[in-house]
Amino acid sequence: MAYQSLENLLTVQTQKLQDLETATDLIQSKSFIQEELVTAYGEVCSIARDIQDLKEDVKIMRVDNDRCKDLLNMLKSLDNQIRHMEQNIPLKIQEYVKSEIPTNNNTDDNSSKPKEKNGNASFNNTTFNNATFNGSDAQNANNTINTTATTAIKNCKKTLFNEPEIPQMISITPSEFSKLPKYIIGRHTIDTLNSLVSSINQIIKSKYSLIALGKNGSRKKGELDLYLHYKKEQMNLGPDEENTYFFTAEDYEKYIKARLDKTKLNLLIALRHCKKLREIRTTKTVNYALILPN
Numbered sequence: 001m002a003y004q005s006l007e008n009l010l011t012v013q014t015q016k017l018q019d020l021e022t023a024t025d026l027i028q029s030k031s032f033i034q035e036e037l038v039t040a041y042g043e044v045c046s047i048a049r050d051i052q053d054l055k056e057d058v059k060i061m062r063v064d065n066d067r068c069k070d071l072l073n074m075l076k077s078l079d080n081q082i083r084h085m086e087q088n089i090p091l092k093i094q095e096y097v098k099s100e101i102p103t104n105n106n107t108d109d110n111s112s113k114p115k116e117k118n119g120n121a122s123f124n125n126t127t128f129n130n131a132t133f134n135g136s137d138a139q140n141a142n143n144t145i146n147t148t149a150t151t152a153i154k155n156c157k158k159t160l161f162n163e164p165e166i167p168q169m170i171s172i173t174p175s176e177f178s179k180l181p182k183y184i185i186g187r188h189t190i191d192t193l194n195s196l197v198s199s200i201n202q203i204i205k206s207k208y209s210l211i212a213l214g215k216n217g218s219r220k221k222g223e224l225d226l227y228l229h230y231k232k233e234q235m236n237l238g239p240d241e242e243n244t245y246f247f248t249a250e251d252y253e254k255y256i257k258a259r260l261d262k263t264k265l266n267l268l269i270a271l272r273h274c275k276k277l278r279e280i281r282t283t284k285t286v287n288y289a290l291i292l293p294n
Helices: 002-028 030-087 091-100 119-133 136-161 174-178 190-220 224-236 249-256 262-273
Strands: 277-281 286-290
Touching: 002 030, 174 190, 190 224, 190 249, 190 262, 190 286, 262 277
Parallel strands: none
Antiparallel strands: 277 286
């Protein structure tokens, strides 16, 4: 019994020593454990912030989803309106399109002549007419019809959608390019010059499409300040230039995303020499105006 009591006492004391050793280790490692806890706390806070950001992103996605649904409904409505307009084109416009498309003046001469009794003769006439139709004259007639039809469609679009008629500069022809002095054109090619012409046409179309919207239309588009700026520029040219289509170096930078460097300015001189442009100088600005054909 005494032996067992001593053994139990040693066991209890050993357990206490182990507890004291563990407590000593904890006390000695207090600063390290504190750093670990602070680090863990920071990570937990970071995760919480990420979760909050994800919740905000989900809310934004829900709002965007609702907008997409509204946009889809608007597109469906517009599609239905376009289909309705397509199926209900006014008769006046239909008659105008038909009047613009030329009819085939080459009527069948055989209709005014008595029918031939010989079937072979009739077959030969048909073959001859087909051969004539498939020639170059027929091709030219088709090209004329296609061109006229395209013009008629554009006129219909302008009538239906009130598209403004904005003049465009005509590309430089090889004949005009050959007449340019060497000291003006230098080593530039006709493609380079016509590339600038395309850029100018793009500027004029964008600028005067906005002006054609008017104050209310530009306000809806969020470009009212730019519209008022353009109208002020137009007024500064004076009443004699009321119908002038022009652009500035600022317009070039805005719509082409490039500056009018020395090379472009030299090409503008070439266009002035070809009677495509003219300069209108105001107090602080050089305006490049289109010279429209009479």
